[in-house]
Amino acid sequence: MRVPWPGVAAGVLVLALGAAGLVRAAVPESSAAPAHSTPGQLAVTGAYVREPVPPTQVAAGYFTVRNGTNRPDVLEGVSTGAGLSAQLHVMDRSGAMHAMTGGVTVPAHGDFVLTTGQSHLMISQLVAPLHVGDHVNIDLDFRTAGTVDVVAPVIAVGAPAPTASAPAASAPMPAMSGAHS
Ligand SMILES: [Cu+2]
Numbered sequence: 001m002r003v004p005w006p007g008v009a010a011g012v013l014v015l016a017l018g019a020a021g022l023v024r025a026a027v028p029e030s031s032a033a034p035a036h037s038t039p040g041q042l043a044v045t046g047a048y049v050r051e052p053v054p055p056t057q058v059a060a061g062y063f064t065v066r067n068g069t070n071r072p073d074v075l076e077g078v079s080t081g082a083g084l085s086a087q088l089h090v091m092d093r094s095g096a097m098h099a100m101t102g103g104v105t106v107p108a109h110g111d112f113v114l115t116t117g118q119s120h121l122m123i124s125q126l127v128a129p130l131h132v133g134d135h136v137n138i139d140l141d142f143r144t145a146g147t148v149d150v151v152a153p154v155i156a157v158g159a160p161a162p163t164a165s166a167p168a169a170s171a172p173m174p175a176m177s178g179a180h181s
Helices: none
Strands: 042-050 056-067 073-080 083-091 097-099 103-104 110-114 120-126 137-144 148-153
Touching: 042 137, 056 073, 056 083, 056 137, 056 148, 073 083, 073 120, 103 110
Parallel strands: 042 148
Antiparallel strands: 042 056, 056 110, 056 120, 073 103, 073 137, 083 097, 083 120, 137 148
16 A cells, blocks of 8 residues: 555654754655656665564664765655654664754765665654555655655565665664664
8 A cells, every 4th residue: 555645644744854944744746756866866766664563663764865966965854654753863883873853964976875774764653554565655855955755665574675775685673662762
C-alpha cells in the first residue's frame, strides 16, 4: 500500500529539523516531477526503509543526497506520511547517535549518506504497519534546492540496500527501541 500523506491522515504529522519556522505542510509539490531529480542538480537516490520488526513503533529510512552544484545546500527538514515524527539521527566519529536539529549541510560536489547501521532517518509513531513491498513518501526540504519528494520502498531486514553506496545484506540497525535520541 501507499502510505497516506500526513495532511490527509491527521494534519500534524510534520516534523522539521529544529526551528518552528521550518515546519510546513507535507503535501507533494508536484506529482509530475521525477522522484530523483530536482533543480540545481542536487539528487536524492537509493531511498529505502527497513521493515520494522513488531512490536516496535519506529522504522529507519535511508537515502543518499548528492549535491552536484557549486555551492553547499542544507537539508533543513524531513517529513513523511509514515509516522507522526521523523528525525535525522546522525552517527558521529565515536559511533554515538545525535538527533540533528539544526539541519545538515551537504557540501558542494559532496554527498550525505544514510546507511544501514549508521546514520538514519528515524520514523517514529508509525501510523500503520509497514511491510515489505510498501512504499513510504519522504519529503526532504533543502534550503536551496527546495523540496525533494522521494518514494522509499520498504525492504526486509537483511535484504541488500537498493543502492551501491550502502553495504549489502548488512545487519539491521541496532538500538531502534529508543536507546538513543
Ligand atoms: Cu534512530
